Amino acid sequence: MLKELFEKERTTLNNFFDHLDLKSSEQLFEMLKDCKGLMIITGVGKSGMVAEKIALTLTSTGSRAFFLSPANALHGDIGIVTKDDIFLMISKSGESDELLQLIPALRNKGVKLVAIVNNSKSRLAKACDFCVTLPLEKELCPFDMVPSTSSVIQMIFGDVMAIALMTHKNFSLMEYAMNHPSGKIGRSLTLRVKDLMLAGKDIPLCTPSDKLVDTLVELSNKKCGCVLIVDQEQTLLGIFTDGDLRRALQKHGPEALQATMGMLMSTSPRYILDEDLASKALNVMEEDQKRPITVLAVVDSNHKIAGLIKMHDILQSGL
Numbered sequence: 001m002l003k004e005l006f007e008k009e010r011t012t013l014n015n016f017f018d019h020l021d022l023k024s025s026e027q028l029f030e031m032l033k034d035c036k037g038l039m040i041i042t043g044v045g046k047s048g049m050v051a052e053k054i055a056l057t058l059t060s061t062g063s064r065a066f067f068l069s070p071a072n073a074l075h076g077d078i079g080i081v082t083k084d085d086i087f088l089m090i091s092k093s094g095e096s097d098e099l100l101q102l103i104p105a106l107r108n109k110g111v112k113l114v115a116i117v118n119n120s121k122s123r124l125a126k127a128c129d130f131c132v133t134l135p136l137e138k139e140l141c142p143f144d145m146v147p148s149t150s151s152v153i154q155m156i157f158g159d160v161m162a163i164a165l166m167t168h169k170n171f172s173l174m175e176y177a178m179n180h181p182s183g184k185i186g187r188s189l190t191l192r193v194k195d196l197m198l199a200g201k202d203i204p205l206c207t208p209s210d211k212l213v214d215t216l217v218e219l220s221n222k223k224c225g226c227v228l229i230v231d232q233e234q235t236l237l238g239i240f241t242d243g244d245l246r247r248a249l250q251k252h253g254p255e256a257l258q259a260t261m262g263m264l265m266s267t268s269p270r271y272i273l274d275e276d277l278a279s280k281a282l283n284v285m286e287e288d289q290k291r292p293i294t295v296l297a298v299v300d301s302n303h304k305i306a307g308l309i310k311m312h313d314i315l316q317s318g319l
Helices: 002-019 022-033 046-060 070-074 102-109 123-127 149-168 173-178 183-190 212-222 242-258 278-286 311-316
Strands: 039-043 065-067 086-091 112-117 130-133 226-230 236-241 271-273 295-299 305-310
Touching: 002 149, 022 112, 022 130, 022 149, 039 046, 039 070, 046 065, 046 086, 046 149, 070 102, 102 112, 112 123, 173 183, 183 278, 212 226, 212 242, 226 305, 236 242, 236 295, 271 278, 278 295, 278 311, 305 311
Parallel strands: 039 065, 039 086, 086 112, 112 130, 271 295
Antiparallel strands: 226 236, 295 305
16 A cells, blocks of 8 residues: 555656646746745645745755744734745635635735745636746645645745745855754754864873883873874874774883883874864764774874864763
8 A cells, every 4th residue: 555655646747747837936936046035834734834935945055034924924924925925825725714814914915925836726826926836736635635745845835945045045054044943954064073182281292212011101191092102293193092002012011111102103094183073073983884894093184193183972962
């Protein structure tokens, strides 16, 4: 049964894409692109929920939009509407009384009225200044009653308009991040390596001339699983990890303790800039699946040591 329903939904969605009037869609895009006021979106029932989601998507991607319920509009909230706005009404049937009752009051405001409906001959389609008809073969519901495919089609249309406007505005990734300061989206786009890294006295450091026996205290006390080897100018030269310690002792025995860190260190450590996103640091740590690492050296733009970032701290941040 599920397979048949998925195939049926695929067929009805293909019908939508095959028969959508691109000309009227393009005309609506031009209207929205040139809108000097607000894009106000409304709907009733399931269409209202879709309208609210579309308004939120528009807002988060750089367009000035919001959802206004028909009931609230008729009880005072219509006061926010101006002649510079575009008022979009989403309805499957185009016969919702709540939306039709709004028309006279909106006409008095001089606002541009747009109907987004499945029925081009509906009263709402005829009452508005402009209409986009969304082709609907039938609902997924066996009685062709429950809003299912129609809601999906409305959502697709709204999302495409939002992304088209976003692209037209050259809306940047950082602007998107600024609109999402919380949650995983915001953290992944704003949290930088320098916000999570160990710095100053917390960085485990040694020089190439230091002996392993003298470095063990630094390796143990800083509890990072590694030490970074730097020269007098604090330039990163290499890294020595707990794994390197085991391998050195297995290979050289007690004599390894007298070897210098310059002899034992890995001379091509992976590193990242302090201004890079923390999400990038996580990708660098995991890019070599055969040799994943849990710590990463952090350098500044001059390749001087700035800190050390641990995978544990990145994951703890919620990325």
